[in-house]
Amino acid sequence: MKKIIRGKCYVVGDDIDTDQIIPAQYLTYNPAIPEERKMFGRFAMIGLPEKSQGLPLGGTPFVKEGALQSEYKIIVAGKNFGCGSSREHASICLQEAGIEACIAEFYSRIFFRNSVNGGYLIPFETEERLVDRVKTGDELEIDVAIHTVRHLAAGKSFLLKPIGEVLPIIEAGDIFKYAKQKGMA
Amino acid sequence: MGMTLTEKILARHAGRSEAKPGENIWINVDVLMTHDVCGPGTIGVFKEHFGAKARVWDRQKVVIIPDHYIFTADEKAHRNVDILREFAKDQDLPYYYDVGGEKYKGVCHIALPEEGHTRPGEVLFGTDSHTCTAGAFGEFATGIGNTDAGFILGTGKLWVKVPPTMRFVFEGKLPPYLMAKDLILWVIGDIGVDGAVYRAMEFAGEGVQSLNIEERMTLCNMVIEAGGKNGVIEPDEVTIRFVKSRTSKPFDVVKNDPDARYYSERVYRCEELEPVVAKPHSPDNRALVSEVEGTRLDRAYIGSCTGGKITDFIAAGKILKGRQVKVDTFIVPATVEVARRLDEEKIGGETLRQIFIKAGANLGDASCAACLGGPKDTFGRLNEAMVCISSTSRNFPGRMGSREAQVYLASPLTVAASAVEGKITDPRKFL
Numbered sequence: 001m002k003k004i005i006r007g008k009c010y011v012v013g014d015d016i017d018t019d020q021i022i023p024a025q026y027l028t029y030n031p032a033i034p035e036e037r038k039m040f041g042r043f044a045m046i047g048l049p050e051k052s053q054g055l056p057l058g059g060t061p062f063v064k065e066g067a068l069q070s071e072y073k074i075i076v077a078g079k080n081f082g083c084g085s086s087r088e089h090a091s092i093c094l095q096e097a098g099i100e101a102c103i104a105e106f107y108s109r110i111f112f113r114n115s116v117n118g119g120y121l122i123p124f125e126t127e128e129r130l131v132d133r134v135k136t137g138d139e140l141e142i143d144v145a146i147h148t149v150r151h152l153a154a155g156k157s158f159l160l161k162p163i164g165e166v167l168p169i170i171e172a173g174d175i176f177k178y179a180k181q182k183g184m185a
Numbered sequence: 186m187g188m189t190l191t192e193k194i195l196a197r198h199a200g201r202s203e204a205k206p207g208e209n210i211w212i213n214v215d216v217l218m219t220h221d222v223c224g225p226g227t228i229g230v231f232k233e234h235f236g237a238k239a240r241v242w243d244r245q246k247v248v249i250i251p252d253h254y255i256f257t258a259d260e261k262a263h264r265n266v267d268i269l270r271e272f273a274k275d276q277d278l279p280y281y282y283d284v285g286g287e288k289y290k291g292v293c294h295i296a297l298p299e300e301g302h303t304r305p306g307e308v309l310f311g312t313d314s315h316t317c318t319a320g321a322f323g324e325f326a327t328g329i330g331n332t333d334a335g336f337i338l339g340t341g342k343l344w345v346k347v348p349p350t351m352r353f354v355f356e357g358k359l360p361p362y363l364m365a366k367d368l369i370l371w372v373i374g375d376i377g378v379d380g381a382v383y384r385a386m387e388f389a390g391e392g393v394q395s396l397n398i399e400e401r402m403t404l405c406n407m408v409i410e411a412g413g414k415n416g417v418i419e420p421d422e423v424t425i426r427f428v429k430s431r432t433s434k435p436f437d438v439v440k441n442d443p444d445a446r447y448y449s450e451r452v453y454r455c456e457e458l459e460p461v462v463a464k465p466h467s468p469d470n471r472a473l474v475s476e477v478e479g480t481r482l483d484r485a486y487i488g489s490c491t492g493g494k495i496t497d498f499i500a501a502g503k504i505l506k507g508r509q510v511k512v513d514t515f516i517v518p519a520t521v522e523v524a525r526r527l528d529e530e531k532i533g534g535e536t537l538r539q540i541f542i543k544a545g546a547n548l549g550d551a552s553c554a555a556c557l558g559g560p561k562d563t564f565g566r567l568n569e570a571m572v573c574i575s576s577t578s579r580n581f582p583g584r585m586g587s588r589e590a591q592v593y594l595a596s597p598l599t600v601a602a603s604a605v606e607g608k609i610t611d612p613r614k615f616l
Binding site for chain 1: 209211222223225226228229230232233234253254259261262264265268311312313314316328329330331332333336340342344378379382383409412414467557558559560561579581582583584588
């Protein structure tokens with residue numbers, strides 16, 4: 001598990017569902033095949049309507065046309081991020097695009113599980129609404145151990161919620177490594 | 186202390202006498218279902234972690250139902266079904282419902298009960314968010330991702346957090362112009378698309394007990410649109426009669442304890458409710474049909490696990506009989522069995538299929554079709570900015586295809602009435 005996650009953030013609003021994160025027409029790529037898995041990075045967040053693409057201004061695509069990865073490392077979202085379908089492609093596409101952590105008020109249950117159990121990214125939750133405090137492109141630095149995020153230009157820190165009961169799975173890497181440690185699989 | 190039926194089922198599957206909301210427990214799985222969209226990834230995860238030669242934990246408990254991208258020219262979609270077919274053959278799986286032959290079923294959530302895979306008291310996981318539909322049979326059923334499904338394939342177990350239960354009571358019987366779809370859109374409009382995150386949603390009362398099994402499935406189907414972990418209805422004679430007609434496997438009926446504790450309870454009087462829609466672009470964006478009546482439409486769509494069962498088509502048929510649609514109308518039976526029944530069910534001497542064809546509707550083959558957009562050549566897909574009224578479950582931007590399209594969710598009665606008028610119309614006009 002990485003101790004410090006640092007990079008530019010991409011800000012989106014409330015109730016961003018999995019059809020916006022990775023639309024159904026791209027789900028024919030099989031994530032189990034490495035060259036097809038890369039395509040998920042290219043199409044990550046391509047379903048966002050233009051006004052929702054990178055708040056507060058909108059109109060900033062998450063991945064530049066033709067690129068396989070995004071310039072952003074951290075997603076900052078409102079409430080209920082990842083709602084809708086159970087497609088694990090949603091967590092996978094963010095990881096493939098280069099996202100290492102999400103910060104949201106809270107997540108849909110399945111997106112949270114998939115992100116943790118698959119070991120794709122760390123889904124942090126916040127007490128306060130960070131969406132209104134940071135802008136797309138701002139540099140953030142997350143200190144995982146003390147669960148805080150620092151806005152580097154403003155020199156301001158915000159408290160994240162402790163990861164809690166799923167921390168052992170995130171520390172192990174994914175649910176398989178966790179289960180092996182516990183002698184279960 | 187008493188337990189809800191969700192708590193009781195989870196406790197039993199963990200080999201415990203009790204399970205409390207918030208506890209994380211490991212449970213044994215009765216059925217794992219996957220399909221053509223998430224199956225190939227699930228199989229990949231399974232082979233990566235358990236080995237290329239590994240066997241699934243129990244071949245009798247794995248059900249594979251290709252249903253999403255079937256009638257398309259997309260080569261990768263066909264390749265994905267080939268992966269499922271090969272895996273089913275390697276693992277000698279008895280419950281693989283292959284494309285292109287007599288075994289093909291269609292939409293997994295409707296095919297599961299038809300084939301006897303949904304049984305009271307059991308635990309069902311599926312790689313699809315609408316797996317919660319099966320809660321209508323008094324079981325714990327929920328959607329998961331590829332990793333969790335791959336883990337189950339190898340171990341037959343999964344960790345779950347026991348959800349607290351929100352109870353929704355519908356008093357009185359439904360008037361003829363309301364359907365289960367109206368009830369669930371009322372609930373989601375009240376609690377929001379995040380109103381039940383990490384919780385179970387239980388439906389009870391005379392209004393629910395008087396529903397047939399398919400209408401109960403519609404209620405449970407859409408709990409995920411409120412973020413619910415599972416939807417559930419206590420089994421009764423209706424449930425047991427249906428399940429016994431589809432399987433000879435034994436099952437245990439689990440009910441709520443009289444002193445079970447609920448997170449919350451909301452009571453609705455059915456006669457006070459009206460037909461509703463969810464406006465673009467969220468299932469909780471509720472409005473009375475009367476508030477949006479006259480909104481111009483380009484298309485009407487009746488289909489999917491939510492709104493493509495025979496009950497849904499009988500409702501639509503009542504309105505479409507002897508009338509013409511004014512906008513492109515797409516009819517997609519969820520399964521092959523539903524499609525067959527379109528030729529059997531009659532209203533006034535005409536079969537449903539005859540009624541729909543005479544009305545000028547387009548009939549498609551059994552599958553998920555345009556509910557989730559899918560490949561560009563999918564039947565009924567919204568390929569441009571257009572306004573559609575649909576009996577499906579979800580209307581976030583781009584769900585049925587184009588990001589620019591606007592989707593109104595409604596009951597099959599309201600969709601049919603609106604198709605006839607070419608604008609959003611209250612079904613009471615025709616009933």
